[in-house]
Amino acid sequence: MSKSSLTLSPLQTAACCSPLQREPLSIEQAEQVAPLLKAMADPVRLRLVSLVASYAGGEACVCELTNAFDLSQPTISHHLKVLHETGLLDRSKRGVWVYYKVRTEALDSLAALIGGASA
Amino acid sequence: MSKSSLTLSPLQTAACCSPLQREPLSIEQAEQVAPLLKAMADPVRLRLVSLVASYAGGEACVCELTNAFDLSQPTISHHLKVLHETGLLDRSKRGVWVYYKVRTEALDSLAALIGGASA
DNA sequence: CCCGGACATTGATGTCTGTCAACATAGATA
DNA sequence: TATCTATGTTGACAGACATCAATGTCCGGG
Numbered sequence: 001m002s003k004s005s006l007t008l009s010p011l012q013t014a015a016c017c018s019p020l021q022r023e024p025l026s027i028e029q030a031e032q033v034a035p036l037l038k039a040m041a042d043p044v045r046l047r048l049v050s051l052v053a054s055y056a057g058g059e060a061c062v063c064e065l066t067n068a069f070d071l072s073q074p075t076i077s078h079h080l081k082v083l084h085e086t087g088l089l090d091r092s093k094r095g096v097w098v099y100y101k102v103r104t105e106a107l108d109s110l111a112a113l114i115g116g117a118s119a
Numbered sequence: 120m121s122k123s124s125l126t127l128s129p130l131q132t133a134a135c136c137s138p139l140q141r142e143p144l145s146i147e148q149a150e151q152v153a154p155l156l157k158a159m160a161d162p163v164r165l166r167l168v169s170l171v172a173s174y175a176g177g178e179a180c181v182c183e184l185t186n187a188f189d190l191s192q193p194t195i196s197h198h199l200k201v202l203h204e205t206g207l208l209d210r211s212k213r214g215v216w217v218y219y220k221v222r223t224e225a226l227d228s229l230a231a232l233i234g235g236a237s238a
Numbered sequence: 239c240c241c242g243g244a245c246a247t248t249g250a251t252g253t254c255t256g257t258c259a260a261c262a263t264a265g266a267t268a
Numbered sequence: 269t270a271t272c273t274a275t276g277t278t279g280a281c282a283g284a285c286a287t288c289a290a291t292g293t294c295c296g297g298g
Contacts, residue, residue, distance in 0.1 A: 024170050030166045040156050042157075081247095112234065114159070215274050
């Protein structure tokens, strides 16, 4: 388990490169960024991210999120895990509840990479 | 899947909604945007997009792109098809060659949706 | 100390996807 | 027309993924 290539935060991956349209991505850069986009490339996870962001303080507990979907609790838990492992959501446990929070910097870095033609 | 929901251009999908972090995506919005992200959520396609953008005039012919990868020509053709069908690349045939071009507006819309910096 | 609720993990399953080899098509040229 | 080259299409297959039911874990209250 080579930690070195797996412990990259989204800021290190998405923010590593100049915008897509500015200069070609290297193979390695592309392979680092792709998982981030893959994590967002799911309707449920897209809604999860936007839902979490809409809650007070940009935080939501799993129970609230689970209720917003017509999916089983393990499925939601799985999606949240994906979003957390890619660094798009932060996780904090308070008592019995687990709260997820959007990592704004991560999303901003991704956006800058994709669209930042003028940035 | 009904056809009516598949004929939406990326500008109609990504540009349809306010930024992710601003207001929760509806189920339909999420299902329209996800394919766009899915199209970009592949290392090869990411590099294809950035490569195309880097060529003169933001255009590149398939032969040039194929040479840049260690993949078969049908595979590259497949990826280009995906990117074209989602509206991320424009296609134009000139003589024997086919040129692909980045649709900047599409990428910008996506970026705006994710990062919500520029509204 | 046990029980119930909140969340995660596991194992199974059906579907999607990236890839290639083989074949098809279209345009230029002799 | 015959042929070569550039590109797209098809069929097949292995690996990835979304989902659920069942089970496990952690914690607070009785």
